Amino acid sequence: MRGARVIRRPLVAIPLSVLLLIVSGAAVASFPRSVLAFLLFQGAILFIYLAAMPGYLRAALLAVALLVMMPIIGAYNVYYLEIATQVGIFAALALGLNIVVGLAGLLDLGYVAFFAVGAYSWAIFGSPHANQIFGGGFPLAPGWFYLFIFVGLAVAALAGVLLGLPVLRLHGDYLAIVTLGFGEVIRVLANNLDKPINFTNGPKGITPINRPPVPFGLPYAEYSYFLVLLIVLVVIVVNRRLEDSHIGRAWEAIREDQVAAQAMGVPLVRAKLLAFACGASFAGVMGVVFAAKQVFINPESFTFLESIGVLAMVILGGMGSIPGAVLGATIVTVLNLQVLKGLSLWLNELKNAGVVILGYPLADLPTQLEPAKYERMIFGVILVVMMIFRPQGFLPARRRQREIEVTAEEHKTVTV
Amino acid sequence: MDVELLIGILPQVVIDGLILGFMYALIALGYTMVYGVLEFINFAHSEVFIFGAFVGVEIMLGLKSAGVLERFPWILVLVVVLLAGMLASALLAFTIERVAYRPLRHAPRLIPLISAIGVSFFLQDVIRLTESIWRNAFNLVYPTIESLNVRLEITETIDVSIKSLVVIVAALLMLWALHALVNRTKVGTAIRAVAEDQAAASLMGINVNRIISLTFVIGGAMGGAAGVLFGVQYGLINPYTGFIPGLKAFTAAVLGGIGNIPGAMLGGLVLGLLEAFAASYLSLLTGGAFGAEYKDIFAFSILILILIFRPKGLLGEVVRERA
Numbered sequence: 071m072r073g074a075r076v077i078r079r080p081l082v083a084i085p086l087s088v089l090l091l092i093v094s095g096a097a098v099a100s101f102p103r104s105v106l107a108f109l110l111f112q113g114a115i116l117f118i119y120l121a122a123m124p125g126y127l128r129a130a131l132l133a134v135a136l137l138v139m140m141p142i143i144g145a146y147n148v149y150y151l152e153i154a155t156q157v158g159i160f161a162a163l164a165l166g167l168n169i170v171v172g173l174a175g176l177l178d179l180g181y182v183a184f185f186a187v188g189a190y191s192w193a194i195f196g197s198p199h200a201n202q203i204f205g206g207g208f209p210l211a212p213g214w215f216y217l218f219i220f221v222g223l224a225v226a227a228l229a230g231v232l233l234g235l236p237v238l239r240l241h242g243d244y245l246a247i248v249t250l251g252f253g254e255v256i257r258v259l260a261n262n263l264d265k266p267i268n269f270t271n272g273p274k275g276i277t278p279i280n281r282p283p284v285p286f287g288l289p290y291a292e293y294s295y296f297l298v299l300l301i302v303l304v305v306i307v308v309n310r311r312l313e314d315s316h317i318g319r320a321w322e323a324i325r326e327d328q329v330a331a332q333a334m335g336v337p338l339v340r341a342k343l344l345a346f347a348c349g350a351s352f353a354g355v356m357g358v359v360f361a362a363k364q365v366f367i368n369p370e371s372f373t374f375l376e377s378i379g380v381l382a383m384v385i386l387g388g389m390g391s392i393p394g395a396v397l398g399a400t401i402v403t404v405l406n407l408q409v410l411k412g413l414s415l416w417l418n419e420l421k422n423a424g425v426v427i428l429g430y431p432l433a434d435l436p437t438q439l440e441p442a443k444y445e446r447m448i449f450g451v452i453l454v455v456m457m458i459f460r461p462q463g464f465l466p467a468r469r470r471q472r473e474i475e476v477t478a479e480e481h482k483t484v485t486v
Numbered sequence: 487m488d489v490e491l492l493i494g495i496l497p498q499v500v501i502d503g504l505i506l507g508f509m510y511a512l513i514a515l516g517y518t519m520v521y522g523v524l525e526f527i528n529f530a531h532s533e534v535f536i537f538g539a540f541v542g543v544e545i546m547l548g549l550k551s552a553g554v555l556e557r558f559p560w561i562l563v564l565v566v567v568l569l570a571g572m573l574a575s576a577l578l579a580f581t582i583e584r585v586a587y588r589p590l591r592h593a594p595r596l597i598p599l600i601s602a603i604g605v606s607f608f609l610q611d612v613i614r615l616t617e618s619i620w621r622n623a624f625n626l627v628y629p630t631i632e633s634l635n636v637r638l639e640i641t642e643t644i645d646v647s648i649k650s651l652v653v654i655v656a657a658l659l660m661l662w663a664l665h666a667l668v669n670r671t672k673v674g675t676a677i678r679a680v681a682e683d684q685a686a687a688s689l690m691g692i693n694v695n696r697i698i699s700l701t702f703v704i705g706g707a708m709g710g711a712a713g714v715l716f717g718v719q720y721g722l723i724n725p726y727t728g729f730i731p732g733l734k735a736f737t738a739a740v741l742g743g744i745g746n747i748p749g750a751m752l753g754g755l756v757l758g759l760l761e762a763f764a765a766s767y768l769s770l771l772t773g774g775a776f777g778a779e780y781k782d783i784f785a786f787s788i789l790i791l792i793l794i795f796r797p798k799g800l801l802g803e804v805v806r807e808r809a
Contacts, residue, residue: 246599248786251790439622446611450604451608458601
């Protein structure tokens, strides 16, 4: 492939990266409403990540793109900043699920439950809603938000352990179904725990949730972008340290062959519980941030669809791969927020303009046909197509790729 | 607490539970047969089930708009719709296996499962897309057939509608037919042989791929029948309706012992009855604090308890860990 060769030559790649950044930045600045311009900017970031160049230069370019250019782009079009923040939130979720599914090989289909636990922990105490439970004295002052990041982490990790304890002895695919059931249980509880004591306010949800105090008079959108970015960075560092640690290797051993791992002295239950707790804690932290960012939460944000969305992100990038999880989160979020919504808007504009295609007036299209509603189709196609054609993902983890190749080889030689 | 009231509604609860239970049993067969043969949870089975319901509603709406729905005898309409639903779902299940599962048969275990989840999501939106274009609506209601809604009075307080009886009879007939097929025919022997040991079965001259396709077709047909019966009984369907009954039917399959056909029937009935009891008595017994909304949690709690304390289910054998 010629494109790949260009990426491998630093002398070409470095100027090209800088050029791409400048061009895409200028494009967004001159066409702030163009979806393509923003996609070009995202492409530039991906190019910098893949291109051959010294590590410090890559870090510097990425820092320029994410810390300087992105907030400026946000000043031109706040919606893009919102997208970037959402990407960050989902990247952290995908990284957390990546530990459970990618490293430890435990398919968790109810992952969003931990996100919900984190979100509700701040939503209840950070809003006047807690007065209905404890009588008075709430909401907590906005500064408490920072403490609640850790509370959310702890509560979600605890929920992970509580779920894990009874179910971790189960066979792989049973585990998937039980975690799915757990996710549904949390959602049903959130929907119905407005009586006998009103904990969650049921389907109506909780609002207004306090936002954290913003330093330096930054606009709130910019602040939450930086906050999410910071958390994602921390999560990435923790993930990398975990991957190469004693426990990370134990996880991968369990994924490859549980029986062999046990025989080599890996404490199965403890290692699996740790995987659940770690994955859950990331989701809990992001839940707290999400609740504060949205100001309003209700059970609709924590459905099975969201769990599968996060799973699709992990699969797309490659199970067990850290950059893969971030890439997957970006692609899926952008598909949902930009491409599908963009299609819907575009179709509506065409309809209203009375455009006729091949003698068929678009205004006659059924009104129920809204492209923005087809997230499930996107997730479904991603999951099936990736599993059939590229199970190791777009940015595969080295060890994981090896496993898939070896299993395929074994079955080629020992055909039944 | 009003004991008389509790006892008074009991027969009605049992009837509701049986209807629900037979529905779960029919769907659970699809899960359990595929699991028996491939050790794989066919996640897309809930969409195979709801697809049958959609084919059924389309035919009935078609008959209605042609103005002949009430003119034909209801039993004929029902048989035609059931057969069409079964055929369509069987075809769908066959296609799914060919496209999304067969290429992955030797991949690590998680991979076909993830593919199945993808198929499930994809199909939900395909149904939605098709119906949106075709009818500009994706929440569809089964047209009523008056003679099916007649209620037979058993005592003063208890009555059963004809359609409930029809659902129970149809489900019983199909379960009996399947049981006979698996236990008394040559094909059935082949299915059991493949479930026992694929390699040995293929050495005995059984075409393993064909038998696997056949289990998908049979499971799909049962799911399609359940879909039509579901629509006739409860009326409203949408592309996402299948998901929760599918999950509960899977629970029923596990409850009965996954891979075990009589187990799936038993598990379905037990779960249906338990759920009907939970739905009607939970709120009465707790003074309204916990209502029928908790019946889903109830089903999942059963699943978790069964898996922890008796993973082989009520009738199943112990499953060994594959090295």
